[in-house]
């Protein structure tokens with residue numbers, strides 16, 4: 001055995017790392033050229049990128065923006081490479097608002113979109129003052145009135161009904177949850193009934209905002225409206241379904257399970273056809289339920305089933321101890337859900353919910369199949385079928401893809417920010 | 428089995444037991460499905476008692492104390508806590524839970540809330556206290572468990588011992604008359620066990636009624652006025668700690684003690 005004892009007599013000074021281990025060189029070496037195979041892949045990848053850009057960039061830079069038909073484009077281009085982007089400028093209004101929304105009323109959906117930013121902000125960024133939520137609460141009614149116009153009594157009645165229901169529920173919730181819920185529903189319906197009468201009686205022939213029919217909505221505006229409405233309705237419905245599926249009461253649980261499994265087993269397009277032709281049978285014969293509303297109901301039901309399953313996963317991921325701690329502190333079921341369980345379960349579910357939301361938003365283009373003229377419907381129908389623009393596929397579909405990409409990428413970035421913001425462990 | 432020595436000796440003179448009944452369990456039986464976990468449990472706990480419950484794994488210790496605040500339901504017999512009988516009536520359950528605090532083996536803090544919010548949530552929403560008052564009291568108890576400076580951190584940023592002390596403070600904020608502990612130190616390293624046990628000793632010195640499932644026999648000798656030994660869902664033996672450790676009567680108790688001491 002050698003002597004194992006060792007004592008350091010002088011301490012080592014700090015040295016700079018070797019030159020090829022820092023900066024750009026090191027980065028290139030480790031990330032792009034670490035082995036022979038990787039170097040080959042890097043070179044191949046650069047070549048592919050070059051090929052794509054070499055073809056796409058001239059198409060953009062040589063593009064034509066000011067002609068009024070495809071044949072004029074061809075004349076201007078004279079066989080040179082270049083996109084015919086004139087279709088976007090010439091048909092801009094149709095792409096955004098559809099072809100029937102009155103041109104002099106475009107300011108109304110524009111304002112509705114602007115206000116949406118203010119209504120959504122306190123929901124998306126919860127560091128903002130909570131008072132802003134009051135505006136969020138009235139926004140749906142304002143937006144309805146702006147976009148559809150007509151007698152102001154309609155959105156006011158709808159709002160009063162919901163407000164009444166909310167007040168009644170708050171008043172009696174402490175005493176009895178179920179009874180308060182039933183009373184709230186009863187109050188809402190009676191207020192709507194009375195309001196409906198009043199609106200009919202008072203309706204003037206010349207309302208402040210000219211009414212616009214649902215079938216006149218179109219373009220990307222229609223996609224945005226469907227997307228925003230359905231996402232904001234399907235998240236609460238999804239939460240309710242997920243909680244219902246966990247319920248101890250067999251009836252509630254059974255209804256939720258059957259609903260979720262049924263909806264998930266049916267293609268959305270089928271549900272949309274049902275909405276467009278068959279749903280009328282389920283409503284009273286004289287009720288003309290708006291096509292937009294029917295579509296909203298179907299898309300909401302569809303995505304809420306998916307969201308419910310995503311949230312169920314989040315609920316299942318919570319340790320049983322969280323429920324027990326909430327119980328042992330005396331929190332009742334709604335309190336435990338609101339303060340302890342759902343905040344954590346929803347946080348886990350964010351990526352899944354966003355996944356469903358992005359999918360839902362893109363699926364709103366399916367309404368073009370039931371002859372609603374959303375962005376894709378406009379492109380496939382009136383624009384491509386027109387004499388001037390027959391054949392301009394790349395530019396139009398590329399534009400549609402770009403619009404959807406911008407929105408979906410925004411949603412995805414927001415969700416990543418939210419996840420970081422909510423991370424409270426291992427900091 | 429570990430046996431942590433506490434730095435300061437508990438002052439037993441302050442731990443007075445009154446003859447007011449805190450918990451009365453009569454002929455209680457519980458089944459999990461067809462498995463008979465608790466059999467004919469009879470137990471009277473007086474105000475101010477510190478009871479340590481010991482026994483081999485699976486003997487039903489956790490189940491017993493979880494029945495006392497109805498995290499588990501019993502099927503036969505009676506459990507009366509501070510004059511309120513636990514039945515399926517939710518009002519009674521809520522009343523009992525507001526008087527009984529519970530500390531779990533795995534702390535069960537709410538990870539998405541700060542330490543302070545953990546401590547004020549239930550007082551604000553269950554006891555309907557003003558936020559300011561609840562926060563003041565939470566800070567008082569956090570000082571008592573010696574971690575006021577962590578109030579604005581999240582549970583994930585604290586050590587296990589600190590988390591368990593927060594859990595104790597969180598229960599105390601509800602002003603319970605009885606505290607239940609289910610192996611509060613089994614998930615902790617020795618150094619942290621000591622912090623937590625010392626907090627519990629202080630609590631005992633203030634006259635809190637405590638039921639504690641633990642393997643810390645040092646704590647039992649120091650603080651408990653009664654040790655209950657359970658096996659196979661039954662109370663096999665109970666006695667003052669001195670007698671229990673030095674002069675166990677039943678064979679099962681002797682075997683158990685020989686294994687852990």
Ligand SMILES: Nc1ncnc2c1ncn2[C@@H]1O[C@H](COP(=O)(O)OP(=O)(O)OP(=O)(O)O)[C@@H](O)[C@H]1O
Nearest residue numbers: 459460462464482483484485486487488489490491
């Ligand atoms: N939810 C449950 N369903 C079915 N059986 C259970 C359940 N919880 C516990 N048991 C069983 O009941 C018995 C008693 O469990 P309990 O947790 O009360 O034991 P314990 O004395 O606390 O044991 P330990 O020291 O391991 O914590 C065990 O056999 C256990 O397997």
Ligand SMILES: [Mg+2]
Nearest residue numbers: 488489490610
């Ligand atoms: Mg146990």
